[in-house]
Amino acid sequence: MTFATQRSLVPSLGALQAFEAAARLGSFTRAAEELNLTQGAISRQVAALEESLGVTLFERVRQRVTLTPTGQAYAAEIREALSRIASATLSAMAFRGAGGTLALAILPTFGTRWLIPRLPDFFQKHPEVTINFATRIRPFDFREEQLDAAIHFGDPAWPGAVTHRLMGEVIVPVASPGLIASAPIRAPADVLRVPLLQQSTRPRAWANWLELQGLPPGRALMGPSFEQFAMVAQAAVAGLGMAIVPRMLVEEELRTGQLVVPFDRPLDSRQGYWLVYPEEKRERHAVVAFRDWLLAQCGRERDETGPAMG
Structure with a gap:
């Protein structure tokens, strides 16, 4: 499929935002209030979207609207797509500085008790980098998540990712x-x-x-x-x-x-803590800065506590 063909299949952003809000809130009126539009404008946007797709997204019964099965599936996809657009926009805005953003997945307790107390040192050394945190307790597919890196406990096997051992426990x-x-x-x-x-x-x-x-x-x-x-x-x-x-x-x-x-x-433990990130992001400034700082921190921990940490 050519880019021109793909572009012809993309509805207007306004129509998608109107549909997503109405789907999430279950009401054209509440969607209009959220988007600062009229109820009629939301209704027209959704109707135009349905016409362009050739499918019915909502069942309309009196003053209530309910998603059709097709509408439910489409809403989930559009919500994720809009979230990705927002994330990409934040990242682009962050690149107005030299550092950019790092979307980092952390283990909840390791993050709050070990990593976060040490982060003032990182931000003092790299004020140009912004870190956005998410929690994940199990491995995930970087292709399906808007994340740049993760701190993971277990084995180093993570398909398509660069891995660095941080420490044992x-x-x-x-x-x-x-x-x-x-x-x-x-x-x-x-x-x-x-x-x-x-x-x-x-x-x-x-x-x-x-x-x-x-x-x-x-x-x-x-x-x-x-x-x-x-x-x-x-x-x-x-x-x-x-x-x-x-x-x-x-x-x-x-x-x-x-x-x-x-x-x-x-x-x-037979396993350990690992920093992992996709191969294609190994040269990003935010990834490199955080990787080098984190490995230095873990090296210092090993020096202070002895071989049991490594």
């Missing part, structure tokens, strides 16, 4: 002082008598730790499950059970005494 069992005293928990086998808090993206964490201690892993999944480490940590602070977490993500709770490591039985 040391996993430790933790619990509140109250739970340790009431259980009581004095030896590794004692953990089998309390709920074991689960992190949904690390379903083997407790089983791996128990096996390392020579204990049966049968109770490894006996406890409530949470999606983020921050929630697991808070559940442990509240005394809901015992957690097994990366030590670097609960340093504050350990420092304040909200959590305690009852015995020195750490588990070195």
Whole structure:
């Protein structure tokens, strides 16, 4: 399909915005209020769009409008397309400076507890770069997401992406002082008598730790499950059970005494944290600046904490 043919198939932006607003709000009147137009203008825009497509997008019953099945599918696609246009526009505006923007996916707890406290140093060194954050807890396809890079935990396999190992992690069992005293928990086998808090993206964490201690892993999944480490940590602070977490993500709770490591039985994770980004973005200034800064930060962490972090 030639570019000229593609262009002939693209409706006006005004018609698409009117349709998307009406589809999302379920009302031509509310769409008109949002877009600062008249209800009649929205109706005409949508009618013109339906005529150009040759399909019915809305069922009109008295004063109500309802999307047809075709309208529902088209609305989802147009909403994503308009979002991409807005994102591209923000990026273009950011390039008025020398740095541009970096759309970065981060792991929620790693981002809030490790990365964000260190970012003032990055912005001091690179005030020309703007970082927009999104959270992702599992790998994704860069071709389908408006993201430039991601910090990922796991293995380095990420098709079509450049990968840089940042660090490993040391996993430790933790619990509140109250739970340790009431259980009581004095030896590794004692953990089998309390709920074991689960992190949904690390379903083997407790089983791996128990096996390392020579204990049966049968109770490894006996406890409530949470999606983020921050929630697991808070559940442990509240005394809901015992957690097994990366030590670097609960340093504050350990420092304040909200959590305690009852015995020195750490588990070195077989996986690690990685910075990943698409091959075609390896030369972008914002990507290069963040990559170099982040690798330097992780190198400093290894120097300060020793080989356990790497």
